[in-house]
Every structure is written in structure tokens, then in C-alpha cells.
Amino acid sequence: MTALSKDNIVAVIGAGAMGAGIAQVAAQAGHPVRLFDAKEGAAERGRAGILAGLDRLVERGRLDAGAREAIAGRLVVAEALDDLQGASLVIEAIIENLDVKRKVFAALEGIVGSETILATNTSSLSVTAIATGLDHPGRVAGLHFFNPAPVMKLVEIVSGLASDRGALDTLFDTALAWGKAAVRTTSTPGFIVNRVARPFYAEGLRLLEEGAADAATIDAILREAGGFRMGPFELMDLIGHDVNYAVTRSVFDAYFGDPRFRPSLTQQELVAAGWLGRKSGRGFYDYGTDAEKPAPADAPPGPRPDRVVVEGDLGPAEPLAAALQSAGIPLRREPGEGRIRIDGATLAPGDGRTATSRVAEGEAVDLVLFDLALDYASAARIAVAKADQAPAGALSAAAGLLQSIGKAVSVVDDVPGLVVLRTLAMLANEGAEAVLQRVASAADIDRAMTLGVNYPRGPLAWADAEGAARILRALEAMQAAYGDDRYRASQQLRRCVAAGRRLLPAETG
Structure with a gap:
């Protein structure tokens, strides 16, 4: 030593x-x-x-x-x-x-x-x-x-x-x-933490700008479903928008304008207005003496389902099936591609595509997508989005199913990747790119993100748990939907998927 x-x-x-x-x-x-x-x-x-x-x-x-x-x-x-x-x-x-x-x-x-x-x-x-x-x-x-x-x-x-x-x-x-x-x-610009963390802020800002949900709801989804200690908007308010925006600009400029690090016009406006967050008394939230923090938007109570059919393996979402059984809701298992069918709605895990595009490709017209969760068994909240073609009652039916097992439900617009899946995919992709460019080892990247910014799990280990192939498909779907190189998949991710290797080598945990 x-x-x-x-x-x-x-x-x-x-x-x-x-x-x-x-x-x-x-x-x-x-x-x-x-x-x-x-x-x-x-x-x-x-x-x-x-x-x-x-x-x-x-x-x-x-x-x-x-x-x-x-x-x-x-x-x-x-x-x-x-x-x-x-x-x-x-x-x-x-x-x-x-x-x-x-x-x-x-x-x-x-x-x-x-x-x-x-x-x-x-x-x-x-x-x-x-x-x-x-x-x-x-x-x-x-x-x-x-x-x-x-x-x-x-x-x-x-x-x-x-x-x-x-x-x-x-x-x-x-x-x-x-x-x-x-x-x-x-x-290299941003080292580990300030580089790999960029998508956490950037995707939250883009979701807000697209009207997927309001800041309080996006924050709640990432806390209560994603397991993050803070959502992106409350964290940017804590850091200070002048500081956070300056780091984003620095990394973006240092990488010669790579769209993966593109700054947000919304955050630029906050800085221009002097709305820097907690230290100035206002950012995305108002920190005045009498101000109350906005509550996330919750779906109204939906009907408790009389029966549920689970088709195929739900993968990481299997705890939902166990919770439905524990809640005393009659449940039948059938072969299929990982779907939950109830009267009025077909629920499927998000895969990066919008529900609207999936219906256009032949899926059930009453399709409602549910977002990723760090742990479906303990998650307090799940985000859902319905296809434009789906009847209005599909959302109520889907919300009622999730509420029947104790989950708060946030309805978001039908955006590519939803909220948690989109965030994880981009964090894991940036981590994989940092490994490819020899910025740091996979183990040090995951360690840095859990210790430096308190992520609930290292993004590479989390992607391995979800399946690196699922992360790759989500990125490809988002890039196809947006036509934006911001979502291009790292060659490191592609190579690991092709070879059946983990993003985080097993011997490093």
C-alpha cells in the first residue's frame, strides 16, 4: 500500500x-x-x-x-x-x-x-x-x-x-x-459521475418539454417506481440550475456537440430568469415561505378486476402476478408473450415503442403500457400510458388493477420509453459507452454512480438484471421514434448483447 x-x-x-x-x-x-x-x-x-x-x-x-x-x-x-x-x-x-x-x-x-x-x-x-x-x-x-x-x-x-x-x-x-x-x-469530460449522470437530468427535461407529465409527477415516478432518492427536477433545484446547466454545457462542448449531451432550452430559460432552485427561492418548484410543493398527479380510482389472465412470463414484472393472487383476485395463467388481460384493457411492459405504434403493428386495441420499476413488489407507484386508439376506459381498468395491489398510478402521455425504462436505458447506455472509451471499468462506473449520486443500483448491473437485450431494444425503438442520434446504442452494449455477456462482469458483482 x-x-x-x-x-x-x-x-x-x-x-x-x-x-x-x-x-x-x-x-x-x-x-x-x-x-x-x-x-x-x-x-x-x-x-x-x-x-x-x-x-x-x-x-x-x-x-x-x-x-x-x-x-x-x-x-x-x-x-x-x-x-x-x-x-x-x-x-x-x-x-x-x-x-x-x-x-x-x-x-x-x-x-x-x-x-x-x-x-x-x-x-x-x-x-x-x-x-x-x-x-x-x-x-x-x-x-x-x-x-x-x-x-x-x-x-x-x-x-x-x-x-x-x-x-x-x-x-x-x-x-x-x-x-x-x-x-x-x-x-475525459465529466470523468465518471458528471458524464454518466447527464441523461438523468436530460431525459426528465425532455419528458417535461414533451408534456409527458408535470415535474412533480415525473419526480414521483422516478422516486417511487425507480427507487431514486430524488427525481431529476428536485435534484436540479438542489444542485442549482446555474451549476447543473454549466456542467451540461461543458460536457456538450467538450464532446464537440454530441447530441447525447444536448442541453435543455427549458433549463437555459430558468438560468436566464434567475430561477436557480432552492438557493434563489424558485426553480421548478417554489421555495417561498408559504409555498407548497405540488403533489404528483394520481389516476382516479378504477374498478377492481373480477378476474385476471396472465399470458406468458412477465419477466421482472412477475411480482405483479403474485401480488394479484395475494389480493384474492382470481388469476389464470395461459401461454403468451407477457401480457395481463382484464376486462377493458390489455397491459404490457414497455419496450421503448409507444403503445400507439404497437397497436398499429397489430397488438390489442385496448393496449396500456406499464413502466419499469426497480422492484415491482415494493414499488409504491407505477406509470402507465395508453394507445391513442384505446378506449378511454382502458386507463381506468388498468389503474384499477394496479390500485388493487396497493400501487399509486401515474398516467403519462404515450411517449417512447415511458419514464423509468427510458431513464435506465440512457444511463446504462452512457455507462457502456464510458467503458468502451476506457474512461473507467464497469465496476468503477457502477460504484461511482451509487456512491456519488446515490443511485439505487449501478446502471450497468440494473441493465443486466432487466436484460441488456431489452435495454438495446428500447434504445433502438427510441432512436427510430425520434430520429435522434441522442439515443444511438453504444457499441459496447451491442457487443455484450451479441455475445451474451453481462455489461458488468460477474466477478465484479
Whole structure:
């Protein structure tokens, strides 16, 4: 193991929320820490903020008072950049400006020893570009923490073209020693998390723009059916639309306008209006003192079915059949292609095509599609959409069936891919593309998405559970429906399906 020893000095440049958080992590891990900020008084305020946070931990019984004093003693404010000499690791956490970062690293080369590792916490800039022009670019690497650094487990270890393997290994092992979960990634736009997460926001925005459902309903579907901790609109409001939109623009521009990362005009308008989310008091939701968050739209109560016929295997949706039996509804199994038939409606799992197009291709005229769920047994909500040709009563019948087993039902417009299936397909596709381009391993991608943005399951493992072939068919159907290269399937996904391989190799979980 090549982790830094606890007597090695760690220096942090930048005493804002992120820099102070990183300094706290290093100090709590036992290192002497030097905290520097070029802005007068900022480092002192950063240290004071850290100590105030530690005091709250002591008050809650989560930190011993003696440990608090030891951490405080290790945390020292540096008055000038020259005070960082002797540091074994310098972590830069300043403004996301390439020229400013380059100047800081160039100055550090004249101050610290030749063996000192220089790490950047950048979330969007090229590590390769930051190191360009230095005498020793090999010691520069990315050490990307997530906010708040003392709480979030994930750290991305980012390699630029010139980064030395030894420096990367030391950063990786040091992050582990600090109690973090480290993943390795190359210096490509967005690294792992900020790249692979783009579709979560982008598809929510597109669904809203197409009138599939309102923001509160889409959020509820992704929480209560998809298992995500937050829906895309409440999460963008939390992050701040200025920040989220800037990251999307950065990734889109860096990939030369690839339509997979196309920004949203809706979010651009929010930024232009200053409706940045929680921090401005308004975004997709109103955060005023007396404002109430809109409730998701629920389908009105439908009739409880007298009997149900399940044709064929429902695949991951089989728990629905078991729940219907447990609810005392007479159920008969027949051969078929995975359908639930009741009086007035035929229910089928979504496959990327619209219900309207499936009826046109010969399916039952009363077709109602139901969306994907992370776990149909525990999902509190299921989204449904009916074919344009279907009678109005088909939705009521379908809603009544799902309500009879305790599910809230959200009716969405008949859009390609519905909501959860569409989101998963795009996340898994982006993860597969990142594997293809050697951004990171499949295991590190899934680990990063569960730890960095709290996804309920890694998108590659989830796609494997649903069946990679189903994900591929959904993407192909969406691309055909929209005629948009945004939905093109990754060659990595195609190769895995053709070879019968998992997207996430079995030995990695």
C-alpha cells in the first residue's frame, strides 16, 4: 500500500465549502494540514467553519471532545503559498478556471519538493491541460471529491495523459486510508459521475418539454417506481440550475456537440430568469415561505378486476402476478408473450415503442403500457400510458388493477420509453459507452454512480438484471421514434448483447 503516512503534511488551496471539507477529511485522518486561500481572511473563516462543524458533532455525541481538539491542532492556516513547502500532497480546490489553476501549479513547482504530489479537485477541466507546461507534469492528477467532502464517500482518482502511475496509486490508497471509496477514471469530460449522470437530468427535461407529465409527477415516478432518492427536477433545484446547466454545457462542448449531451432550452430559460432552485427561492418548484410543493398527479380510482389472465412470463414484472393472487383476485395463467388481460384493457411492459405504434403493428386495441420499476413488489407507484386508439376506459381498468395491489398510478402521455425504462436505458447506455472509451471499468462506473449520486443500483448491473437485450431494444425503438442520434446504442452494449455477456462482469458483482 502506498498511502501517505499520517506524518505527511497535506496542503489544501482554497478554503471554500469544498476546500474546507477536504481539509477536514485530511485532518480527521490524522495528517497535519495547511489551509491556504489567496483571499484575505478566507482561510481563517474556512478553519472556523470546520471547527464549528466539529463542535456540532461533539454536541451530538458523534465525536469525542479530545478528538476535536486533536483535529483542531492539526489544522493550521497558511499565510502565504510559500508556507506550503514541506507538504507531501497539495490539493487545489479553487475556481474552475484553467488559466488560474495553471498559474497556481506553476508557482507550486518553485515551492514544494520534486516528490510532492499535486492534485486538483476540478470537476470539469482537463487534468492533462492543467499539467501542461509544468516541469514535472507526471505528479499532477485529479482527486475529485463530492460535496460535502466529509460526508460523501466517493473520490474519483483522475489520470491525465502525463500522470505517473505511482502518484495515482498513492492518491488511490490515501483516499482509502481516509475512509473514502476511490474509483479510477481517465481525464475525459465529466470523468465518471458528471458524464454518466447527464441523461438523468436530460431525459426528465425532455419528458417535461414533451408534456409527458408535470415535474412533480415525473419526480414521483422516478422516486417511487425507480427507487431514486430524488427525481431529476428536485435534484436540479438542489444542485442549482446555474451549476447543473454549466456542467451540461461543458460536457456538450467538450464532446464537440454530441447530441447525447444536448442541453435543455427549458433549463437555459430558468438560468436566464434567475430561477436557480432552492438557493434563489424558485426553480421548478417554489421555495417561498408559504409555498407548497405540488403533489404528483394520481389516476382516479378504477374498478377492481373480477378476474385476471396472465399470458406468458412477465419477466421482472412477475411480482405483479403474485401480488394479484395475494389480493384474492382470481388469476389464470395461459401461454403468451407477457401480457395481463382484464376486462377493458390489455397491459404490457414497455419496450421503448409507444403503445400507439404497437397497436398499429397489430397488438390489442385496448393496449396500456406499464413502466419499469426497480422492484415491482415494493414499488409504491407505477406509470402507465395508453394507445391513442384505446378506449378511454382502458386507463381506468388498468389503474384499477394496479390500485388493487396497493400501487399509486401515474398516467403519462404515450411517449417512447415511458419514464423509468427510458431513464435506465440512457444511463446504462452512457455507462457502456464510458467503458468502451476506457474512461473507467464497469465496476468503477457502477460504484461511482451509487456512491456519488446515490443511485439505487449501478446502471450497468440494473441493465443486466432487466436484460441488456431489452435495454438495446428500447434504445433502438427510441432512436427510430425520434430520429435522434441522442439515443444511438453504444457499441459496447451491442457487443455484450451479441455475445451474451453481462455489461458488468460477474466477478465484479
